[in-house]
Amino acid sequence: MLRIDAYGDMGLRIQLGATISKETNNKIRSLALCLEKEEIPGIIEWIPTYTAISISYDPYIISYDKLKKRIEDLSESMIEVKLPPAMVVHIPVCYGGECGPDLETVASHNGVSADEVINIHADTDYLIYMMGFTPGFPYLGGMSEKIATPRLETPRLKIPVGSVGIAGAQTGVYPMETPGGWQLIGRTPVKLFDSSRQDPILLQAGNYVRFVRITEEEYQTIEAKIKQGTYQPKREVYQEK
Amino acid sequence: MFEVVKPGLTTTIQDLGRTGYQQYGVVVSGAMDAFALQVGNILVGNKRDEAGIEVVIMGPTLRVLADHVIAICGADLSPKLDGESIPMWKSLVVKAGQTLTFGKPVNGGYTYITVAGGIDTPLIMGSKATYTKAEIGGIEGRSLQKGDKIAFGKPSSMVKAGIGLPIRQIPDYRSGRKIRVILGPDHDAFSGESVERFLSEHYKLTSQSDRMGSRLEGPSLSLLRGADIISDAIFPGTIQVPANGQPIILLADRQTTGGYTRIATVITVDLPYVAQMLPGNELAFEAISVEKAQRLYVEQELLLQTLSVAAGTF
Numbered sequence: 001m002l003r004i005d006a007y008g009d010m011g012l013r014i015q016l017g018a019t020i021s022k023e024t025n026n027k028i029r030s031l032a033l034c035l036e037k038e039e040i041p042g043i044i045e046w047i048p049t050y051t052a053i054s055i056s057y058d059p060y061i062i063s064y065d066k067l068k069k070r071i072e073d074l075s076e077s078m079i080e081v082k083l084p085p086a087m088v089v090h091i092p093v094c095y096g097g098e099c100g101p102d103l104e105t106v107a108s109h110n111g112v113s114a115d116e117v118i119n120i121h122a123d124t125d126y127l128i129y130m131m132g133f134t135p136g137f138p139y140l141g142g143m144s145e146k147i148a149t150p151r152l153e154t155p156r157l158k159i160p161v162g163s164v165g166i167a168g169a170q171t172g173v174y175p176m177e178t179p180g181g182w183q184l185i186g187r188t189p190v191k192l193f194d195s196s197r198q199d200p201i202l203l204q205a206g207n208y209v210r211f212v213r214i215t216e217e218e219y220q221t222i223e224a225k226i227k228q229g230t231y232q233p234k235r236e237v238y239q240e241k
Numbered sequence: 242m243f244e245v246v247k248p249g250l251t252t253t254i255q256d257l258g259r260t261g262y263q264q265y266g267v268v269v270s271g272a273m274d275a276f277a278l279q280v281g282n283i284l285v286g287n288k289r290d291e292a293g294i295e296v297v298i299m300g301p302t303l304r305v306l307a308d309h310v311i312a313i314c315g316a317d318l319s320p321k322l323d324g325e326s327i328p329m330w331k332s333l334v335v336k337a338g339q340t341l342t343f344g345k346p347v348n349g350g351y352t353y354i355t356v357a358g359g360i361d362t363p364l365i366m367g368s369k370a371t372y373t374k375a376e377i378g379g380i381e382g383r384s385l386q387k388g389d390k391i392a393f394g395k396p397s398s399m400v401k402a403g404i405g406l407p408i409r410q411i412p413d414y415r416s417g418r419k420i421r422v423i424l425g426p427d428h429d430a431f432s433g434e435s436v437e438r439f440l441s442e443h444y445k446l447t448s449q450s451d452r453m454g455s456r457l458e459g460p461s462l463s464l465l466r467g468a469d470i471i472s473d474a475i476f477p478g479t480i481q482v483p484a485n486g487q488p489i490i491l492l493a494d495r496q497t498t499g500g501y502t503r504i505a506t507v508i509t510v511d512l513p514y515v516a517q518m519l520p521g522n523e524l525a526f527e528a529i530s531v532e533k534a535q536r537l538y539v540e541q542e543l544l545l546q547t548l549s550v551a552a553g554t555f
Contacts, residue, residue, distance in 0.1 A: 005425055005426050006423060006425065006531040007423075007425065007426050007474075007476060007479075007506060008423055008476050008477075008478055008479065008506030008507070008508070008509070008534075009423060009506075009508045009509050009531060009534035009535050009537075009538055010476065010477075010509055010538075011474075011476045011506065013426050013473075013474070019471075020471060032264075044260055044261075045260055045261050045262075045263055045264065046263075046264060047263045047264050047474035047497055047498065048264055049471075049472060049473045049474055049498055050471045050472060050473070051471055051473070052473055052474070054473070054474035054476070056260075056263070056476060059534075059535040059538045059539065060538065060539050060542040063532075063535055064531045064532070064535060065532075130472065130498065131264060131265045131266040131497075132266045132472060132496060132497050132498030132499075133266060133496060133498065134266060134268075134374075134375070134496070135262075135265065135266050135267040135268065135375050136265060136266055136267075137266050139472065175266075176374070176375055178374075193266075193267075193375070195365050195366060195375070195377045200262070200265075200267075200366055201262070201265040201266075201267070203265075204265070205264065
């Protein structure tokens with residue numbers, strides 16, 4: 001179940017699955033780890049996605065045929081790779097009110113109370129399948145269908161940074177101020193992308209996100225700490241439930 | 242140093258892009274015409290990946306505050322120094338007190354002012370490239386404004402005026418040549434007839450084109466299944482086809498991933514010809530093999546290396 005194709009003259013795409021699944025995601029993580037260890041000359045970087053890894057490389061240093069052969073060889077040793085444990089990054093979220101103007105809409109759409117929406121949303125470890133869309137944006141899997149809600153009919157022109165939203169059966173966090181049609185249920189003071197930080201990107205594909213409910217006061221305290229540079233989101237080793 | 246008297250349409254600082262962070266969703270950005278920027282840098286004794294000033298269609302007015310060796314490479318936007326036309330693809334001296342202006346676009350949309358010593362702006366995640374949507378790179382992450390001062394680094398000792406690109410190597414952006422592509426990764430999702438149409442008909446560049454991508458208008462391409470795929474990687478020159486059947490060629494400010502079906506990817510050496518098209522221009526595509534595309538890439542790389550050696554900047 002490994003298919004390699006040329007993707008332009010500087011790209012090589014490795015398909016590792018056909019559907020979105022944890023199993024495929026594990027294969028992608030394993031291959032990414034192999035690529036990191038192998039340091040094949042000519043490879044510039046790679047983009048892991050739901051079902052594939054696309055490598056960008058310099059054809060002056062390595063041709064498509066040679067790189068394809070190296071990847072085929074590498075994929076054979078992939079099975080032996082032991083993945084490091086996945087981490088869960090805690091994202092504090094202030095739900096409802098000004099932070100989450102659509103919380104009630106999500107609740108009434110699903111016939112549950114606002115509190116239930118929060119309990120369902122905050123009680124899950126979401127797998128980060130891939131990053132994309134905007135710098136630092138995680139594509140999360142695993143949201144309960146019980147709180148799935150269609151996008152707004154008319155998208156908002158400006159969504160504040162850190163907004164936590166629902167679109168269909170997906171949930172996510174806006175890393176930048178952009179227009180968007182997601183139902184906003186809360187907001188986090190934690191910045192998913194900050195180019196002035198030593199690690200500009202907070203999250204990584206293959207890890208998990210857990211939303212933790214906080215009050216407005218806690219939101220302000222954390223925000224102040226972030227400004228002083230003294231706040232680090234909690235991280236722990238992921239445990240299958 | 243230069244002072245911005247008039248900012249022009251969208252004048253930005255660009256290098257070869259912010260690579261290495263695409264797996265985190267960070268847009269690469271960088272020069273729309275990477276060949277022109279690299280040649281410009283070579284001519285003024287810089288490293289090829291140094292940043293330059295990207296000028297788009299309506300150029301800025303820049304006051305020269307100190308003597309510098311510069312080059313202007315890319316589209317002919319009628320550059321003038323104190324009102325006198327100046328040559329392109331050739332290094333020249335500008336003196337304190339002079340004013341650099343631009344006029345009518347003659348043969349494309351993007352040109353690069355490179356200055357000996359390079360642009361003195363901070364590296365953000367390894368690059369000086371401006372990506373205005375995330376407000377990073379260049380000067381405060383934005384396009385230039387009136388009153389901005391652009392500072393330059395220390396020139397290499399080899400720098401001199403009068404170094405030019407051989408005329409036969411100057412790209413002819415208006416040649417109407419076919420844009421060469423490598424089919425895939427999703428061309429199987431189109432009907433055979435649609436792939437044929439894509440490779441035989443003409444497409445026109447629409448005005449909804451920018452640093453993110455070129456939107457084309459022409460014979461509709463039909464998909465066997467829906468237009469959406471599971472979100473996947475995008476590279477420079479990737480041609481997406483959304484449900485309306487009209488292709489979009491993704492360029493410097495493209496997102497790293499997308500959910501539309503990809504019929505083909507433009508080969509690297511032809512990307513400048515796509516970037517330099519103006520709204521209303523027509524183009525046609527031709528499919529070639531990966532081997533051939535990579536041969537052309539290596540040829541261009543060798544040309545740039547030879548130029549660097551000749552200019553003493555290798």
